Amino acid sequence: MKNDLVNPLPNALQAPLNRFYEYLRSEKGLSLHTQRNYKQQLETMGHHLCDLGVNSWSQVDAAWVRQLASKGMRDGMKASSLATRLSSLRSFFDFLILRGELTANPAKGVSAPRKKRPLPKNLDVDEVSQLLEVNEDDPLSIRDRAMMELMYGAGLRLAEMVSINVKDLNFGAEEIRVVGKGDKERIAPFSGEAKEWVSKWLKLRNGFAHPDEKALFVSKLGVRISHRNVQKRMAEWGQKQAVASHISPHKLRHSFATHMLESSNNLRAVQELLGHENISTTQIYTHLDFQHLAQAYDQAHPRAHKHKKPKE
Known part of the structure; x- marks a missing residue:
């Protein structure tokens, strides 16, 4: 004491x-x-x-x-x-x-800071490749691979992916219109494996979707797939593909952010791709600390260095 x-x-x-x-x-x-x-x-x-x-x-x-x-x-x-x-x-x-000794509680409006939620560990590139080597050719397997390729390829949130409609795809420009948090729209990149597998799914989609269903990804019932169904299917694919880590939609998004940052070292670009309003969110999300950012600033910004006075 x-x-x-x-x-x-x-x-x-x-x-x-x-x-x-x-x-x-x-x-x-x-x-x-x-x-x-x-x-x-x-x-x-x-x-x-x-x-x-x-x-x-x-x-x-x-x-x-x-x-x-x-x-x-x-x-x-x-x-x-x-x-x-x-x-x-x-x-x-x-x-x-x-007891009548006070008339108001001064502590009522003061709250403790929220507990920090630990970020999920990202998958390494080899684990992502292992997960996405889905070779089964039944329609639902193709749909699932398209969802996983899209989440990892564009860094989408689960809610963003589920809400995508067919009309939001622009194959020519290789872009997707995404509605993020706060109903804010952004354009996400759409190319490579993600584009290829979404194309494969679209050829099969009409065999499942109700005629008036707008959603890109639908369930066996022909309606927009639910968040829970996506989570369940991804976890099952992680087990089926013998990936050591538990697979979740957020882990794919986190892996996208980490791998993009490691490859590009461009925090602003990753911020835009993730749809983060504040760069501080991206900084936390990708395990960066301020020291790292300060070091990058000191090395790159033309006015970060004080000019030394010439020796007399």
């Missing part, structure tokens, strides 16, 4: 906490583990507030709560621990309101 927690808090801060701990024990029925977590977090915050000159819980407003959250982030707290810290504070202030 840190030294600053050994010294007792002023009574004006400690006494309400003690009443809260008793309330947790006698009335809330929380587990001992949760009680200990709440006590640890509240004591830590109490000492921090005390160090900053706060001597009463009634002085704490939303700005002070954000200060406590920021302190936790600077101390390297995990998102889950910071969420527990803020939860304990909200519960404590709710208790004070219940």
Whole structure:
């Protein structure tokens, strides 16, 4: 335990906490583990507030709560621990309101940062080749290979691919009209293996699709294929092709981004291809850190270097 927690808090801060701990024990029925977590977090915050000159819980407003959250982030707290810290504070202030000691909860509007979702590992080029060597000539296998070639070849999101209509294809220009997040349109490249296999599927599609169905990819029922069906079929192909990694639509998109970036070193181009509004999203998506970007900037930008003064 840190030294600053050994010294007792002023009574004006400690006494309400003690009443809260008793309330947790006698009335809330929380587990001992949760009680200990709440006590640890509240004591830590109490000492921090005390160090900053706060001597009463009634002085704490939303700005002070954000200060406590920021302190936790600077101390390297995990998102889950910071969420527990803020939860304990909200519960404590709710208790004070219940007892008539406060009229509003200053922690209600302050939320912890979201937990970072780990990005899926991309497939290497050999794994992609292994996955896409689908040699079966039944219509649904051809459809599935066309979907996978298109997702990997154009870096599409699952929702984008499922929403493609036949009229969105432009074979002459080798382009596809794609509707991305926020109903924003973009043009995605459409060539090579993706173009070849989509062409093969189109020759068979009318044997499955309802006459009035606009979707490029349809299920056995003749209607637009569902997200879940695509996920299921890709996972099955990963197993059938003996690919070590679990196959998902997002993993194909992520592999597209990584392989394009490795080959081109052009972050802006990859950003456009992925349909990212902000380059920071692409930076995270492709495992780049700012140091890498700064290094590229320093090496390439004509005004990144300060001119050295000539020696006298």
